Amino acid sequence: MESNRSASEHLSSPKAAYIHVPFCHSRCPYCSFTVVANRLDLVDRYVEAVTRELTALGRPNTVNTIFIGGGTPTLLPREPMLRLFEMIRQWLPLAGEGEWSIEANPQDVDRELCLLLRDQGINRISLGGQSFDSAKLKMLGRDHTGDQLASSIDIASQWFDQVSVDLIFGVPGEDMQVWMSDLQAATSRGISHVSTYGLTYEKGAQYWSQLQKGQLVAVAEEIELEMYLYAIETLTQHGMNHYEISNFAKPGRECLHNQTYWKGDAWLGFGPGAAAYVDGTRSVNHRSTLKYLQRMETGQSPVAESQTLDWPMRTRERFIFGMRQLKGVDWSSLSSSGEPKSVEAIAQQLPKHIALGFMEWKEGHIRLTPQGLPISDSLWLDYW
Template structure:
């Protein structure tokens, strides 16, 4: 008989499965994600077997959940054969019931998009694709170390939109030498092509990446704080005017086209993280836990083959930690958070006086239904808002 799982304040946010495929054709110079290049190729059958084994282990810990979303991220999942994707999705359905309207997203790079392969993904069960376009001009794509050019990106968008009911693509802004006028023009063109969803990220220089070394040597100069803020403001203005308002700090969509899997994260739902370096948040009979798997693909594979799973770390999350995670994630959303849920998670309420002070400063808004959310002025200083409310 499966273990009894207590009610939890975030159970109704949904249950998702994140599958991390860690391989890329090349490593981008700005990327600090868990992605790896294997020129000798990847034994997909062996990795698929390991994914299945780890999934079985996690499913035994959290049985009976209904899967509301699946996300194949990376790395570059579009380097997988459609048969491998089908095997992964079949394994999910073999361990948990999958909701009839479940969102199944696959990340793809334009350089690995082929119409036949995309049809294979659709047949496997993928119904949404997220393309890593990153820029719409060849010079910027070269600077960012991408393997595709602008025309290949446009072709990939066309193929994706002809194949899947739902599509999205990413762009990176605040690139070297980029000003508000150029970004406004690029973003306007992107919206014309995007249709329903865009993820728009400011370029950040992460330690350990080639860009970090170039920036430290003065060979890579990104926009300063004032220009970056102007670029952010242009992003909000152009997207809102086009009917794609921000529903999360970096994500814009037409109403109803929001990424459901990512909403599950931001609403602090429950999700299984499967594959090398994947993170999970699960509700067990002992409470909510965080899981992290072995980061290196081969080390993860060896661990799974030896012990049935690649989980390297399991953290039992205390009530205050859950409340703080809920706050950090939820305030990224335009819908904000319910303070009553924060109190239910953490065992203490947010100080009403702090909420009132931030509302008075114009950084927070109190909605008629009792939710609180960052304002347009508060969103760019979200870390400070979170620190003040969690104090």
């Protein structure tokens, strides 16, 4: 009997691709992403390296979704940006009705950029807005103002049906009033999607060390919780579907690309620090942009780490990531294709969390309740 895969489990071929663009003007103090600040001198080498990675596919891989994230992809000068897009179209042709997203800095968004992106086939723009409040943006070290975010939304929504905005809450010094104004500003504009996150203090970020030294005071957990619940209430009242722990969308405007991750489907990844998940193996490219470039230029693999997930691990991940979706996990699908002992172990934990009011059954799906949503991270340990 095959131990690593069930007869009914289908390891999908990648239908999604992520391309990481590491360039930023400067590093924001809360950011620990793979980023190089003020190094546009590396752009040509970067485009060449990603081209090599794409060429290594051997033949074009048709995908349903492409996501160009960063970093700040819209910081790329036009000529190398167009070369990158051309390579992406050549090696990752987008299926009809496919979704092609790009992250954009509000400061970079103007009519000319929107026309260029649309002309290249991009049909979804995700603005790294974070806030409409200029003092909060300053605290976050962002280089745009609240007015610039508002105007970038107005411009982008003239050219794109799908405009998403990231909003951060729980920034030191922020109170409910500021957060309420942010949500009000977001809902009064032509946005189809909102991703909202509580500020986290990641090791490696300037904020993390400032917090350790007592130079920053984090917003109290109860206030953060109140902010999260207020976001759910406000955004859903304005016709947005709360479809994932941190994501809200107008009907039919959910981000298809991110659903790949939550469903446990395969995806390709390109660029420094990019992760990929293919044939049950998860891999991550070198996070250092220079190291990534050197490796690509000397014919070496860009991969820094990889791990092949066995069938039980895939089953548990499918459950945990799937539970991030508000609709939850389709139990008959998990139990028919998951590894039986893992499915049984998951099933044994459920009654406890249902009794505590954190999970519930709905139409054949097990899902988080409104009480379970804010504390969901603390539940998953029981399912590993």
